[in-house]
Amino acid sequence: MGTDFVIAAIITIIGISTPILLAGLGELVVEKAGVLNLGVEGMMLIGAITGFAVTVMTGNPWLGVLGAAAGGALSALLFGFFVLTLNSNQVATGLALTIFGTGLSSLIGLSFVGRIVPQFGSSFPPALSRDPIGRLFFSYSPLVYFALAMVFVVAWFLRRTRSGLILRAVGENDLSAHSIGYSVIGVRYLAVAFGGAMAGIGGAYFSLVITPMWAERMTSGRGWIALALVVFASWKAGRLLIGSLFFGVLMWLELNAKAGGLSFMPYAGSIPSQFWAAMPYLMTVVVLALISMRDRGGSSAPACLGKPFLPAT
Amino acid sequence: MAKLNRRAFIAAAGAAAAVLPLTGNAFAQEKLKVGFVFLGPIGDYGWTWAHNKGREAVDAALGDQVETIYVENVAEDASAIPVFRDLAQQGCKLIFGATYGYMDQMVQVAAEFPDVKFEHCTGFKRADNLATYNSRFHEGRAVLGTIAGKMSKSGVMGYLGSYKVPEVVLGVNSFILAAQKQNPAATLKLVFIDSWFDPPKEAAATETLLNLGCDLVTTHTDSPAALQILEQRGLYGFGQGADMSSFAPNAHLTAIEDIWGPYYIERVQAVLDGTWASADTWDGIADGTVVISPYNPAIPADVVALAEEVKAGYVAGTYDVFTGPIYDTEGTLRVKDGEILPLSDLAVMDWFVKGVETAA
Numbered sequence: 001m002g003t004d005f006v007i008a009a010i011i012t013i014i015g016i017s018t019p020i021l022l023a024g025l026g027e028l029v030v031e032k033a034g035v036l037n038l039g040v041e042g043m044m045l046i047g048a049i050t051g052f053a054v055t056v057m058t059g060n061p062w063l064g065v066l067g068a069a070a071g072g073a074l075s076a077l078l079f080g081f082f083v084l085t086l087n088s089n090q091v092a093t094g095l096a097l098t099i100f101g102t103g104l105s106s107l108i109g110l111s112f113v114g115r116i117v118p119q120f121g122s123s124f125p126p127a128l129s130r131d132p133i134g135r136l137f138f139s140y141s142p143l144v145y146f147a148l149a150m151v152f153v154v155a156w157f158l159r160r161t162r163s164g165l166i167l168r169a170v171g172e173n174d175l176s177a178h179s180i181g182y183s184v185i186g187v188r189y190l191a192v193a194f195g196g197a198m199a200g201i202g203g204a205y206f207s208l209v210i211t212p213m214w215a216e217r218m219t220s221g222r223g224w225i226a227l228a229l230v231v232f233a234s235w236k237a238g239r240l241l242i243g244s245l246f247f248g249v250l251m252w253l254e255l256n257a258k259a260g261g262l263s264f265m266p267y268a269g270s271i272p273s274q275f276w277a278a279m280p281y282l283m284t285v286v287v288l289a290l291i292s293m294r295d296r297g298g299s300s301a302p303a304c305l306g307k308p309f310l311p312a313t
Numbered sequence: 314m315a316k317l318n319r320r321a322f323i324a325a326a327g328a329a330a331a332v333l334p335l336t337g338n339a340f341a342q343e344k345l346k347v348g349f350v351f352l353g354p355i356g357d358y359g360w361t362w363a364h365n366k367g368r369e370a371v372d373a374a375l376g377d378q379v380e381t382i383y384v385e386n387v388a389e390d391a392s393a394i395p396v397f398r399d400l401a402q403q404g405c406k407l408i409f410g411a412t413y414g415y416m417d418q419m420v421q422v423a424a425e426f427p428d429v430k431f432e433h434c435t436g437f438k439r440a441d442n443l444a445t446y447n448s449r450f451h452e453g454r455a456v457l458g459t460i461a462g463k464m465s466k467s468g469v470m471g472y473l474g475s476y477k478v479p480e481v482v483l484g485v486n487s488f489i490l491a492a493q494k495q496n497p498a499a500t501l502k503l504v505f506i507d508s509w510f511d512p513p514k515e516a517a518a519t520e521t522l523l524n525l526g527c528d529l530v531t532t533h534t535d536s537p538a539a540l541q542i543l544e545q546r547g548l549y550g551f552g553q554g555a556d557m558s559s560f561a562p563n564a565h566l567t568a569i570e571d572i573w574g575p576y577y578i579e580r581v582q583a584v585l586d587g588t589w590a591s592a593d594t595w596d597g598i599a600d601g602t603v604v605i606s607p608y609n610p611a612i613p614a615d616v617v618a619l620a621e622e623v624k625a626g627y628v629a630g631t632y633d634v635f636t637g638p639i640y641d642t643e644g645t646l647r648v649k650d651g652e653i654l655p656l657s658d659l660a661v662m663d664w665f666v667k668g669v670e671t672a673a
Contacts, residue, residue, distance in 0.1 A: 008524040016517050106354065113356040115559055119545060208518045211538045213560055215388070216354035218536070220511040251514070255521040258504045259471075260670050273672060277507070 007132045009252060018231035019044070019205040021147045022242050023226035024233070025154050028197025031230055032158060033191035034171035034304035038094030041223025042101020044162050047072040047200025048207040049105040052214045053112055059145045064144065065204050065205035072200020073193045075101055080192040084185050112214040120208040133180040141209040143201065148241075150198070155237035167191060171302035174309045184309050198204055199223065201273075211291060225280065232284045250279045252272060339446055345407070347371065348400035349383040350393065352412035353510045359535035359554035360509065361385065363571040364411045364434075370574025373582050379581055389414025397422040401429045407584045409577070410434065412509070413478045419443060419566035430589055432580060435480045437660050441591055446576060449597030450480065451487035451659070452627045454531075455634040456489035456598075456620050457551045460566055461529055462495025463616040464549055471530035471552030473515060473539050473670075474505040479662050481505075481533050488531060490634045491623065493668060502527055503671035508612045512538040519543065540564050551612075556606040558571050567620075568606040575601060595656055598627040634657065640667040 018072045023040050030037050037043075050071030055064030079097045082088040122129060122139050129139040137154035158164040169177040178184050181260050225247060254276035256262050262271075349368050353361035368381050382405065387396050393415050400408050401422065410419050416436040423431045423443040431443045439445055444549045461470055470492065474481050485503055492499040502525055504518045515538035522530050523546060531551045532539045540561035541551040552558065552568025576596065583589040596602035605624060608617050626632020637648035641664050646652055654662075665671065 005524060008520070012517055013521040015520070018511070019513070106356065109356060114358055114559055118539075119541075119546075149673065172427065172475075194583065206513055210513050211536070211541045213537060215512055215536050216356045216360065217510070218512045220508070220513060251517060252521065255504055255514075255518045256508070256525070258506075258672050259502045259522060259525055260672050 004132050009134045010136060011139060013070065013245065013248035014140065015210060015248075016251050017244040018141075018144050019202040019210075020222050020226045020229060021152070021241060021244035021249060022143070022202035022205065023199040023223060024229045024244060025150050025237060026195035026202075027196075027226055027230050028233070028235060028240060029154060029158070029167070029195065030191050030195035031305055032171045032235060032302055033167050033188050034174060034302050034307065034309075035080075035081055035083065035188050036090045036094065036306040037076065037195055038091060038139070038227065039075070039096070039101060039223075040045060040103075040195075040226050041099025041219060041221065042098035043072045043075050043107035043196050043199035044074045044101075044203035044206075044219045044223045044226075045217065046075045047203030048218060049109045049112070049203075049214055051204030052117065052207040052212075053108060055117045055120075055208060056112060056115055057118075061117070061208055064117075064120070064208055065201055068200040068204035068208075069197035070200070072196040072198070072203065074113050074196070075104075076192045076196020076199070077189070079196075084192070084293060085187050087310065088307050090308070106216045109214045109216060113216075115214070117212045119212045141205070143205050143209060146201075151237050151241045158237070162171050165303070168302070171304055174304045174307075175311065178309075178311050182255050184311075188309070197228075202226070215271055228284050229282070231301075232280075232287050234287070235302065246283070247280050249278070250276050331417070336624035337389070344378060345402065345581070345585060346379040346405040347379055347381045347395075347584075348403075348405035349381060350387050350400070350408065350410045350415065351383060351385045352387060352414070353385065353535055354390065355385050357466030357510055357535050358537060358557065360571070361411070361535065363554045364409075364573055369578045371577045374574075374578045375581055375585070378585060384583050388413075390510070391418065393418040394422060394495040397431075398425065406430060407589070413480060414476075415522065419487065424429065429635050430584060435478075436481075437593075439591055439593060444580075444591045444593070445526055446482070446580075446594040446596075448571055448573075448602045448659075449636070450569055450571070450603060451483040451593055452597040453603040453605060454484045455491040455627075455632075455664040457531060457567065457569065458491030458634075459495060460612060460616055461488065461531065461549075462499055463550075464566065465492070465496070465499065465529040466629070467526060467528045468496050468499045469526045469528065470499065470501050471519070471525075471527035472501050472503045472520055473522065473532040473534055474503055474536045475509045476507065477505055477663070479660055482662045482665065482669050483659055484533050485669060486662065487634050489668050490666055500670060501666045503665070504533060504655060505667055505671075509535070512536045515539050515566060516542050523548070531662075537561065549609075552606060554596040554601055558606065558609070558613045563609075563611070566609045566612055570604040570606055572604050583646065598624055642667060642669055 047068035051064040051068030054067030055061050082093045085089045120141050124138040129135045170184050174184045229243045232243045255272045257273040351361045355365040381486040381544040384396050387393050403610050409432045411434045413435040419433045434443050435447050436445050505519050506514045515534050519539040519542040529549045532553045537557040537560035540550050543564035544561035549566050550564050554571050558565040590637050633652035633653050638650045639648035641647050
């Protein structure tokens with residue numbers, strides 16, 4: 001295996017990881033604010049079709065990404081209206097959002113089946129990605145760099161800013177945050193909208209970058225992976241990046257194991273591909289067990305996660 | 314109490330009997346309901362899309378006597394059973410199930426509804442009211458393999474498979490056998506992605522195959538994802554189920570189009586005429602069920618001629634890609650020189666021919 005092989009493998013892995021990283025970062029912020037939105041898959045699909053539709057109509061993929069973010073955020077705000085204003089059950093409403101998003105994206109997508117747009121690929125001069133090392137750094141879609149930057153922005157926001165502290169307070173103890181004058185519902189609305197926008201951009205990565213087309217249900221369950229990753233990452237942005245790359249590596253291993261491409265690895269070649277396919281889920285369970293062991297039975301989940309905000313007025 | 318109930322029932326039945334002829338008159342004659350159960354979304358632009366075109370052909374040809382109903386996105390597991398049951402209870406007299414994985418579910422539901430006729434696509438279990446139908450896609454794959462054998466420079470080709478089911482095994486073997494007739498050294502790397510429709514995984518698998526040295530990839534999954542990756546890399550591939558050239562104008566050499574309309578119309582007509590009987594139908598290029606899309610101008614004329622020869626051979630019955638000698642991956646002679654594998658063996662094929670590299 002030469003340098004070319006390794007670099008091509010890294011590029012494939014980053015391609016698999018980016019959309020779930022984008023959606024996972026959004027969901028991480030939502031859950032830090034104490035809201036559990038299981039509608040990631042639906043918001044990704046809505047983002048995928050709105051991003052594609054806007055790109056077809058304007059010819060500009062940047063506007064397409066904005067459209068995807070807006071589509072995702074709007075569908076998330078609909079979810080927010082139910083769970084935050086009407087206090088409906090978050091799990092049930094989130095599942096309903098996924099079903100709604102799947103259906104709505106299919107409906108909008110009807111007139112876009114069979115159309116294509118130019119791939120939203122690297123915006124660097126092609127000369128930079130001519131040699132393998134150049135490809136390793138410059139051959140990606142702008143969305144890849146955006147996702148990486150957002151890892152640092154989200155980590156910094158949650159750890160180092162006053163607004164991030166308020167958001168975490170709302171997620172850890174909503175009544176206390178309320179009692180010292182912060183708008184719990186307002187903060188949660190903002191977080192939910194941000195989560196929807198990120199899921200929408202993650203969805204647009206499928207319809208504008210990986211395969212620049214629209215196909216019903218094209219996200220194929222990646223929204224659920226993103227949800228699992230947030231738990232795997234124990235609600236930390238840096239670990240989410242590692243987790244998403246880990247998922248990419250495992251899928252790459254699975255595909256290579258199937259094609260007999262792991263023969264260069266002494267033991268990996270004889271491991272069945274199903275093992276690699278099952279690993280992300282197994283690892284999530286293991287990580288959860290490790291976290292609860294370290295915390296002596298406690299959990300690193302935000303304390304108010306999934307609970308409706310009912311102040312005693 | 315019981316008496317009262319019975320009296321009430323009789324009264325209601327009498328009223329219903331009085332009303333029924335009226336509704337009968339209002340609708341002149343009741344339309345035959347035909348159900349379709351699809352694996353993917355009808356917008357997949359591949360397998361399910363092609364079956365839905367067949368359904369639309371039934372509507373166009375027999376719409377005045379027939380009403381079609383379809384259910385899409387039905388998984389190949391136990392959840393398919395209530396879908397078939399529900400269609401039968403809605404009054405469908407003929408129900409098509411359009412994927413291999415509905416086999417046992419359809420056997421079960423067909424036994425529960427003896428007066429409803431069922432048709433299962435690509436399966437091999439039949440009953441008095443359960444027919445099977447299939448298309449000899451492998452004839453089309455032989456045409457694609459012939460082209461691939463000439464168009465692949467490295468002789469290492471990729472095959473993006475869904476599941477290890479006979480239809481796909483046949484496609485793989487047919488493709489590489491035909492390619493080896495053009496390039497005896499040709500080999501095939503095979504990946505199963507455990508799904509018929511997963512565009513991001515199809516894309517990642519295609520990149521993986523290319524990274525393992527393949528310079529041409531053909532797909533047996535249902536989306537145009539692989540073709541789009543090949544288009545980005547300036548390489549070649551083939552469409553599956555439908556002409557996918559609009560997704561990859563340069564990479565798309567040609568495609569196998571599944572034309573189900575004529576078969577669906579024939580079987581619906583048979584139910585209307587009362588002549589329907591359980592059967593095992595396997596149509597191919599000669600019957601117009603398997604159609605090869607227009608060729609990409611990038612294919613040289615002599616290669617097009619070779620492909621046309623294979624097509625003509627299937628129409629005339631003078632060509633069969635499964636003509637011996639055929640060796641399996643272990644090097645064992647499975648089909649003797651001059652022998653042709655019969656369709657009954659093809660229907661349950663579970664071994665790969667020499668030149669196929671896979672961990673499956």
